[in-house]
Amino acid sequence: MYAYIIRRLLMLVPVLFGVSVVIFFTLRIIPGDVAQTILGTDATKESLAQLRKDFGLDRPVIEQYITWMSGVLMGDFGESMTTGREVLPDILNRFKITFELTILSAILSWIIAIPLGVIAGIKRNTKTDFTVRIVSLLGVSIPNFALATVLILILALTFSYSPPVGYVGFFEDPIRNLQIMLLPSIVLGTAMAGAVMRMTRSSILEILRQDFIRTIRAKGAKERLVIFNHALRNAMIPILTIIGMQIGVLLGGTVIIEQIFSLPGLGQLVLTSINQRDFTVIQGAILFIAFVFVLVNLLVDILYSYLDPRITYK
Amino acid sequence: MKPLLNIENLSINYMTNKKDFNIVKDVNIKIDERMKYGIVGESGSGKSLTSLAIMNLLPEVLKIQEGSIELNTDSTKDLANISKKEMRKVRGREISMIFQEPMTALDPLYTIEYQLLEVLKIHKTYSKKEMYKIGVDMLKKVGIARPDQVMKDYPHQLSGGMRQRVMIAMALICQPKLLIADEPTTALDVTIQAQILDLMNELSDLHNTAILMITHDLGVILETCERVAVMYAGQIVEESTVEKIFEEPAHPYTKGLLSSIRSLGNKSEELYSIPGNVPTPDQYQELGCRFATRCPYAMDQCFNQEPLMYQVQDDHLSKCWLHVEEGRANERSSERTRS
Numbered sequence: 304m305y306a307y308i309i310r311r312l313l314m315l316v317p318v319l320f321g322v323s324v325v326i327f328f329t330l331r332i333i334p335g336d337v338a339q340t341i342l343g344t345d346a347t348k349e350s351l352a353q354l355r356k357d358f359g360l361d362r363p364v365i366e367q368y369i370t371w372m373s374g375v376l377m378g379d380f381g382e383s384m385t386t387g388r389e390v391l392p393d394i395l396n397r398f399k400i401t402f403e404l405t406i407l408s409a410i411l412s413w414i415i416a417i418p419l420g421v422i423a424g425i426k427r428n429t430k431t432d433f434t435v436r437i438v439s440l441l442g443v444s445i446p447n448f449a450l451a452t453v454l455i456l457i458l459a460l461t462f463s464y465s466p467p468v469g470y471v472g473f474f475e476d477p478i479r480n481l482q483i484m485l486l487p488s489i490v491l492g493t494a495m496a497g498a499v500m501r502m503t504r505s506s507i508l509e510i511l512r513q514d515f516i517r518t519i520r521a522k523g524a525k526e527r528l529v530i531f532n533h534a535l536r537n538a539m540i541p542i543l544t545i546i547g548m549q550i551g552v553l554l555g556g557t558v559i560i561e562q563i564f565s566l567p568g569l570g571q572l573v574l575t576s577i578n579q580r581d582f583t584v585i586q587g588a589i590l591f592i593a594f595v596f597v598l599v600n601l602l603v604d605i606l607y608s609y610l611d612p613r614i615t616y617k
Numbered sequence: 618m619k620p621l622l623n624i625e626n627l628s629i630n631y632m633t634n635k636k637d638f639n640i641v642k643d644v645n646i647k648i649d650e651r652m653k654y655g656i657v658g659e660s661g662s663g664k665s666l667t668s669l670a671i672m673n674l675l676p677e678v679l680k681i682q683e684g685s686i687e688l689n690t691d692s693t694k695d696l697a698n699i700s701k702k703e704m705r706k707v708r709g710r711e712i713s714m715i716f717q718e719p720m721t722a723l724d725p726l727y728t729i730e731y732q733l734l735e736v737l738k739i740h741k742t743y744s745k746k747e748m749y750k751i752g753v754d755m756l757k758k759v760g761i762a763r764p765d766q767v768m769k770d771y772p773h774q775l776s777g778g779m780r781q782r783v784m785i786a787m788a789l790i791c792q793p794k795l796l797i798a799d800e801p802t803t804a805l806d807v808t809i810q811a812q813i814l815d816l817m818n819e820l821s822d823l824h825n826t827a828i829l830m831i832t833h834d835l836g837v838i839l840e841t842c843e844r845v846a847v848m849y850a851g852q853i854v855e856e857s858t859v860e861k862i863f864e865e866p867a868h869p870y871t872k873g874l875l876s877s878i879r880s881l882g883n884k885s886e887e888l889y890s891i892p893g894n895v896p897t898p899d900q901y902q903e904l905g906c907r908f909a910t911r912c913p914y915a916m917d918q919c920f921n922q923e924p925l926m927y928q929v930q931d932d933h934l935s936k937c938w939l940h941v942e943e944g945r946a947n948e949r950s951s952e953r954t955r956s
Contacts, residue, residue: 513721514716514718514721514722515721515722515723515724515725517674517716517722518714518716518722518723518724518784518787519724519735520674520708521672521674521708521709521713521714522708522709522713522735522736522739522787523705523706523707523708523709523710523736523739523740524705524709524735524739525705525739528739533724533726533727536726537724537725537726610726611725611726612725612726612771612773613725613771613773
């Protein structure tokens with residue numbers, strides 16, 4: 304098991320290398336210029352050239368890559384071209400918010416989706432099942448931004464609510480933090496819940512048809528035991544796959560939701576730095592997101608083997 | 618004395634909002650305590666459904682339409698008409714079941730220990746230590762050499778034969794009065810089949826458990842059972858002791874089945890097979906005998922009127938018009954000799 308984890312971690316090296324190459328060279332190809340953004344449209348050619356030289360953007364691309372990469376390997380992601388702040392602490396700060404948002408939405412979605420999915424699976428083709436299926440279909444198909452806007456509107460009109468401005472960390476002021484995070488989490492959680500519900504339902508249905516479920520019923524077990532100890536646990540594997548993917552994606556930042564609720568998360572950082580062509584920040588952030596994605600996948604794979612004894616890694 | 622299990626006029630229908638047709642019809646079976654009873658028939662003959670009906674484990678679309686399933690243990694219960702809660706007390710404790718596919722009949726995510734002792738946990742109140750000891754003893758009884766190791770194993774780590782042994786241990790651990798074995802050896806290697814049958818016989822004698830053996834294999838019946846019911850298209854067509862069925866089969870279907878077994882003697886001859894296929898429930902004739910379309914002796918009457926169970930001899934029933942005809946012929950000849 305440990306050897307497997309180490310091997311998987313080693314596989315990070317080629318993955319991250321590939322990501323770094325792609326993002327680095329794509330950025331150099333797309334039009335736009337950080338010097339222009341900083342100095343504005345009135346800047347003279349000389350000052351623009353000078354600033355580019357300061358950033359090292361006049362040197363050959365390969366050379367720029369090597370300089371950047373050797374820094375990254377030493378743990379130095381460089382400084383932001385626009386703010387001058389160090390990139391890595393900035394990313395980590397933003398990631399905290401994205402991480403909290405992801406975890407909250409995930410937990411909210413599980414609380415709703417898994418029980419409802421199980422119920423729909425057990426009561427297949429009844430009114431309950433149809434209701435759950437319609438709700439989950441809505442959850443999957445309503446765009447985030449629409450749901451977010453509608454929710455804010457409803458709350459604003461009925462409770463004269465206004466989205467809080469400015470982020471407060473959970474450990475500074477938990478209540479205020481939750482006030483800020485709850486609404487975006489509900490919006491993101493709804494979409495996640497839709498997919499998880501559908502997967503739970505079909506997975507439970509599949510398992511309930513299996514022979515071993517009949518064996519357990521033949522033992523005289525109560526339905527509760529059949530469903531929770533046996534059916535749900537067996538059904539968890541495909542559900543886990545979906546959950547893992549959702550979390551991996553969300554940890555990369557949710558641009559639109561962060562914009563609507565003015566949360567300074569990872570998505571917002573990437574968006575602004577792309578707009579400003581702040582190469583060092585984009586490169587650092589993308590590399591970090593890829594790293595997190597691979598880690599989440601590894602975690603899911605480890606959880607598989609914990610859930611299912613047939614899955615072993617050597 | 619009342620029989621342990623008395624199934625009377627059991628009919629099972631396939632019922633949805635759109636369709637409703639009969640699948641199993643008028644099944645009558647009596648199983649005494651410690652008896653080994655066999656139901657033999659092709660796939661689709663309704664033998665497995667009959668066994669699932671006893672356990673109240675029929676799929677949702679199938680319903681018991683008529684009849685009673687009386688179980689006489691400490692008290693008398695009608696399993697065709699019993700609350701879910703009462704039925705749960707019967708399952709695993711008074712009647713238990715072994716299924717055809719040992720490969721899929723165990724939950725892949727739990728150890729043998731968990732699944733074996735689960736039955737005990739549901740029905741009995743032993744301490745953990747006692748339960749473990751009972752489990753290990755039971756595994757020893759079913760011929761598992763290293764029970765402590767197997768307790769820790771997961772189903773995928775065991776062979777098919779081993780899993781079926783575990784299934785038998787699981788079925789007998791609460792010492793039920795009746796063990797239903799639905800094709801218990803079909804999925805196993807031939808060499809293992811005999812071992813499993815011997816084991817079941819041995820343990821049922823030891824625990825005074827009656828066996829209801831469901832199989833398509835006449836060999837299995839011959840090896841294990843005392844009485845046998847031959848099922849065709851959802852009905853019992855012949856019922857008697859194993860000896861009578863094998864030596865003097867009365868129903869044309871049973872005769873056909875028996876002649877389609879290869880024996881060492883008739884190597885050179887072509888193997889007999891009953892012409893046609895088993896009808897599916899929607900093809901069952903409303904009137905007449907369900908076997909008529911494939912029967913070499915079919916008469917007009919067979920297509921118009923359903924035959925009754927006819928007592929061919931003591932303790933031997935057969936559902937065929939031929940016997941009535943024979944009876945009349947005999948009567949006529951005896952009349953002639955008298956006159």
